[in-house]
Amino acid sequence: MNDWRYDPAHDLGLQTNQRHRSTLRESDLTSSVLRLGWLMTVRTILKCWNRLEIHGLENLPAQPPFVIVANHSSHLDTVVLASALSLRWRDHVSPLAAGDYFFATPPLAGFSAVILNALPIWRDRRHGQRHELGDLRERLMNQSAIYIVFPEGSRSRDGQLHEFRPGFATLVAGTAIPVLPCHLSGSFAAMPPDANAVRPRKIILQIGTPLTFETVANRAEGWRQVAAVIRDKIVALSACELPSRKFHPRHWGEKLLLIARFSRLLLRRRLRSLAGFGGTFRSQGCCWKFELGGRPLSQPMSGKVLSINTSSASADKVTVK
Amino acid sequence: MNSATWQQLFGWRTAFDHPVTVGAVTGILAALAIAPLAIHALSRFNVISPKLHEELWLRWKSWLWLTAVMVGPILLGAAWVMIAVAVLSWFCFQEFARATGLFREFPIIAVVMVGIFALLIANVDHCDRMYFSLAALTSGVIAVVTLPENRPQGYLQRVALGIVGFLLFGYSIGYLGLMANDSRYRPLLILVLLSVELNDIFAFCVGKFFGSRRLLSNISPGKTVVGSVGALVLTTGLVIWMGKSIFAGTAMENYFSLLKLGLLISLLGQLGDLILSAIKRDIGVKDLGVCIAGHGGWLDRFDSLVLVPPAVYHFLSYELGPLGQDQAARIFTGG
Numbered sequence: 001m002n003d004w005r006y007d008p009a010h011d012l013g014l015q016t017n018q019r020h021r022s023t024l025r026e027s028d029l030t031s032s033v034l035r036l037g038w039l040m041t042v043r044t045i046l047k048c049w050n051r052l053e054i055h056g057l058e059n060l061p062a063q064p065p066f067v068i069v070a071n072h073s074s075h076l077d078t079v080v081l082a083s084a085l086s087l088r089w090r091d092h093v094s095p096l097a098a099g100d101y102f103f104a105t106p107p108l109a110g111f112s113a114v115i116l117n118a119l120p121i122w123r124d125r126r127h128g129q130r131h132e133l134g135d136l137r138e139r140l141m142n143q144s145a146i147y148i149v150f151p152e153g154s155r156s157r158d159g160q161l162h163e164f165r166p167g168f169a170t171l172v173a174g175t176a177i178p179v180l181p182c183h184l185s186g187s188f189a190a191m192p193p194d195a196n197a198v199r200p201r202k203i204i205l206q207i208g209t210p211l212t213f214e215t216v217a218n219r220a221e222g223w224r225q226v227a228a229v230i231r232d233k234i235v236a237l238s239a240c241e242l243p244s245r246k247f248h249p250r251h252w253g254e255k256l257l258l259i260a261r262f263s264r265l266l267l268r269r270r271l272r273s274l275a276g277f278g279g280t281f282r283s284q285g286c287c288w289k290f291e292l293g294g295r296p297l298s299q300p301m302s303g304k305v306l307s308i309n310t311s312s313a314s315a316d317k318v319t320v321k
Numbered sequence: 322m323n324s325a326t327w328q329q330l331f332g333w334r335t336a337f338d339h340p341v342t343v344g345a346v347t348g349i350l351a352a353l354a355i356a357p358l359a360i361h362a363l364s365r366f367n368v369i370s371p372k373l374h375e376e377l378w379l380r381w382k383s384w385l386w387l388t389a390v391m392v393g394p395i396l397l398g399a400a401w402v403m404i405a406v407a408v409l410s411w412f413c414f415q416e417f418a419r420a421t422g423l424f425r426e427f428p429i430i431a432v433v434m435v436g437i438f439a440l441l442i443a444n445v446d447h448c449d450r451m452y453f454s455l456a457a458l459t460s461g462v463i464a465v466v467t468l469p470e471n472r473p474q475g476y477l478q479r480v481a482l483g484i485v486g487f488l489l490f491g492y493s494i495g496y497l498g499l500m501a502n503d504s505r506y507r508p509l510l511i512l513v514l515l516s517v518e519l520n521d522i523f524a525f526c527v528g529k530f531f532g533s534r535r536l537l538s539n540i541s542p543g544k545t546v547v548g549s550v551g552a553l554v555l556t557t558g559l560v561i562w563m564g565k566s567i568f569a570g571t572a573m574e575n576y577f578s579l580l581k582l583g584l585l586i587s588l589l590g591q592l593g594d595l596i597l598s599a600i601k602r603d604i605g606v607k608d609l610g611v612c613i614a615g616h617g618g619w620l621d622r623f624d625s626l627v628l629v630p631p632a633v634y635h636f637l638s639y640e641l642g643p644l645g646q647d648q649a650a651r652i653f654t655g656g
Contacts, residue, residue, distance in 0.1 A: 004478050006604045007422035015611050028419075029430045 017106045020113035021099070021120055023135045027091040031114045035090045038115045043083040048260050049200050050076075050190055054084050056207035059180060064092045064144040066178040066210065067171060069230050071161045071238075072150035073188035076198065078116065080184060081148050084205055094119045095148040096136070096168070123153070133170045140171055147171065151227060159188035161235065169226035173218040178210035179226075181233035200264070206237045326649045329504070330400040330445070337396075341508035341566050345515060346396070349388055356381050379615030387613065387622070395510050400445060402510065403498035407441040412619040413490040416609040417600075421482050428466040429483040432459065437491045444498035446653045447645060452499055456492050460484045489596075489627050490620075496630035502645035508567045512560065513586065513633055517625045520556040520590040527551025541598040549591055556590070557583030573640050582636060589632050590625040597624035 010024040019025055027035075046052040060066075068081055078095045085093055099120030103109040112118040119136060139145055149171070151164035172179050186203035211229065216222040328335060337343050360381065364374040394401035414433055418424040436459035443452035463483040467476065497513070500506055528548020536544040560583030561576060568574050573582070597620055601609065610618015638644050 006420075007425075008604060008606060009419040009422070009424060012419055012606060013608070013611060026425075028415075028424050029427045029434070032427065 017109060020106075020109040021103050023119050023132050023139060025113060025119075027117065031117075032091050034114055035117060036087060039083055039087060039090055042079045045198075046076075046080060046083055046203065048257055049198065050186070050203045051261075052080065052083075053202070053204045054207070055205070056209075057084070059207045059209050060085070061178050061180075061210060064089060064146045065140050066180060067140070067147045067149055068180045068182055068207075069149050069151060069168070069234070070182040070184055071156070071234055072152050072154070073156040073159050073184070074191045074193070075155070076187045076191045076203065077150065077155075077184050078118075078148060080187060080203055080205055081182065082116075084207070085146065089146055091117065092144055093117060093146045093148065096121050096150075098123055098154070119147075133167060137171050137175075140177060141175065151230070155193045156188070157193055159192070161231070161238070164227040164231050166220070166223035166227040169213070169216075169223035170218060172213050173216045173222045173226055174214065176212050176214045178212055179230060180210050181208040181230050181237060182206060183208070183234050183237035185238065206240070208233050208237050322652060323649070326652055329398070329502075329648055330652075331398040333397045336507065339505070339508045339567075341563055342396075342511060345508070345511045345563070346392060349392065349515075353381075353385060353388060356384075376615055383613050383615050391514055392511070395507055399501040399506055402501040402506065403441055403444040406444070406495060406498040406501075407437055409619065409623065410437050410440070410491045410494045412612075413494065413623060414486050416618045416620045417486045417490060418482075420600075420604050420606055420609045421486075423479060423482045423486065426467065426479050426483070428470075429463055429479060432462050432466050433483060433487045433491060435459075436462075436487055437495070440491060440495040441498065444495065444501065447502045447648060447650050448654060449499065449643070449645070449650070452495070456488060459487055459491075463487065493627055493631050494623075496634045497626075500630065500634055500644060502648055504645075504647050505567060508563075509637075512563050512567060513629060514626075516556050516560050516563075516583075516586050517590045517629055519559060520552050520587050521594065521625055523555040524548040524552035524591065527555070537595060540595055540602060544591075544595070544598075552591060553584065553587045556587035559583070560586055568641075571641055573637065578640055582633070585632050585636055586629055589628040593627035593629065594625045596627060597621070 009026050011019045011022050011026060014022055014024075070077060070081060078097070082090075082093050082095065095116060095118045097103070097112060097116070097118040097120060099122040102112040102116075102118055103120045112120075119139075120132075122132070136147070140147060149168050151166075151168045152162045153165045156162055171177075183206045184203065185206075186201050189199065190201040190203055191198045211233065213222075213226050213229075216226055322330075337346075357378075360369075360374060360377045363369045364371070369377070390405070394405040411434070414437070415424070418430060418433075424430060436455060439455050439459070440452060443449075443455065464480050467479060497510060500509055500513075503509060524544065525548065528543075528545035528551070531551070532545025532547035534546045535542060536546050536549055557580060561579040564573065564579040564582060568579070573579065597609075601607065608617030609620045612618055613622050616622045634644060
């Protein structure tokens with residue numbers, strides 16, 4: 001009979017705020033359930049509002065640990081990448097986030113830690129924190145973690161891919177941990193750095209084939225080599241042509257999605273031109289023709305919208321001069 | 322729900338109807354007011370070191386909000402006591418789970434969470450039978466819930482930890498909520514909480530000044546035999562003094578019954594303290610948490626409370642008849 005072995009929480013003895021900022025943090029049932037709700041909500045919103053399209057899911061390893069490296073131009077990038085993964089892995093997925101931004105205040109640190117499961121990287125040495133990449137590397141190898149890394153260091157202000165900071169490569173250099181280069185397009189248009197709301201722009205995520213850097217030395221020159229290889233892969237992903245996807249609404253979720261998109265388009269058309277409901281609705285390879293209301297498309301009503309009764313959201317309440 | 326039941330659960334206007342409640346609350350507030358002056362005076366005359374001075378300040382500040390958290394619900398009404406007890410149970414169990422590593426077993430944690438919630442429902446509904454049945458039912462579910470994982474390694478350990486955690490911190494502490502169904506719940510709960518907390522202080526002070534022989538040196542090197550006996554005597558005296566007023570006109574009024582109650586509270590209070598010390602030594606941690614400055618975690622503060630409530634409840638029920646029998650039972654479920 002073996003002796004009982006206790007394995008206390010690695011963050012035992014830390015105050016709540018310290019725990020949120022610690023790389024030793026472990027998930028408990030409450031945070032796991034909250035994270036599940038968050039990811040399910042975000043997934044639904046991204047699918048409906050941003051028509052999220054994911055290519056290359058077959059490239060995901062069967063089990064953690066692995067590292068996802070992507071271009072970064074929007075706050076949406078983290079949630080898009082996290083929502084592409086299986087919900088079973090929700091407690092393993094940790095975006096590496098700027099400590100001075102995402103962990104600046106206790107409420108923000110709480111959100112980043114509990115909901116996003118983010119781990120802090122301190123960019124500012126004056127903050128009194130040292131880079132904790134060594135601890136993160138250890139955590140990656142020992143706790144089956146999945147890291148989401150944006151090596152550009154910050155969000156791109158012009159939507160273009162910038163140079164990578166090679167420091168992140170210390171996480172994987174000299175290990176057999178797979179690295180997945182990913183490319184995100186559309187997230188900049190959906191939510192650029194100066195925006196406060198998410199626009200309904202299409203987002204496409206491309207997941208590349210996994211790379212390993214077992215033979216690369218865990219030194220500065222090795223890190224630069226890793227960063228260059230991964231950057232090249234992401235550039236190649238951004239250039240490759242995507243296969244067109246057919247949209248066949250078979251399941252109830254897809255049908256609901258179709259109805260939501262149709263309603264949105266209908267409302268937009270109605271407000272733009274009061275000639276009547278009619279037009280074509282294109283979505284992912286399919287074309288839907290529709291005409292409602294009896295007003296022919298060829299005779300649009302000319303005029304100017306003066307006011308809209310938003311409380312009823314009814315097109316009949318639109319006043320036209 | 323009739324007005325009497327409503328008053329029992331939410332009636333804060335009757336908070337100071339009993340003289341013991343008035344006296345105890347006044348005494349606690351006076352002690353909290355005098356404490357900083359005493360700390361300042363001791364520091365001024367170099368009786369205590371600056372480090373101890375700092376620690377005493379921290380403890381005093383913590384006691385300010387701890388008193389509000391403990392006495393507030395008692396004054397507001399029985400329903401608030403039950404909710405506060407359920408929250409305390411959950412916090413204590415969480416600390417235990419984090420210290421032992423049980424918190425990684427999500428199914429067991431979920432069952433214990435549901436179990437503590439069910440205890441709260443049983444308390445609010447005043448359904449004693451449901452409350453008593455939950456010990457066996459929850460233990461059974463804890464034993465079953467991880468079977469589908471098909472992982473026999475460590476089965477006994479995780480199930481045992483889950484059951485011990487639930488029984489000590491959910492079921493046992495939950496008896497305080499059950500006591501809140503009695504019409505004398507305010508003075509009764511104040512008696513239990515005050516005597517248990519003072520029992521710790523008595524043991525510490527008497528041991529510090531007169532004690533040298535260790536009680537159980539491997540489990541808790543700081544506790545002495547003299548401190549333990551001193552706490553037994555002083556706490557029993559306190560219980561007899563307060564109990565005379567609380568149980569006036571009942572079968573518990575006689576000194577012998579009050580003596581038994583006092584000994585029970587003091588003895589089980591000290592044993593609860595030792596149980597948690599043994600758990601901490603076994604795991605190899607000094608404190609189980611850090612949320613109460615100067616004290617440690619919830620369990621470090623309320624460790625003495627773990628064994629007392631069920632013993633007091635059943636002792637009083639034996640002496641006086643079932644506690645809460647003068648109140649409406651199964652308030653929401655009927656029957």
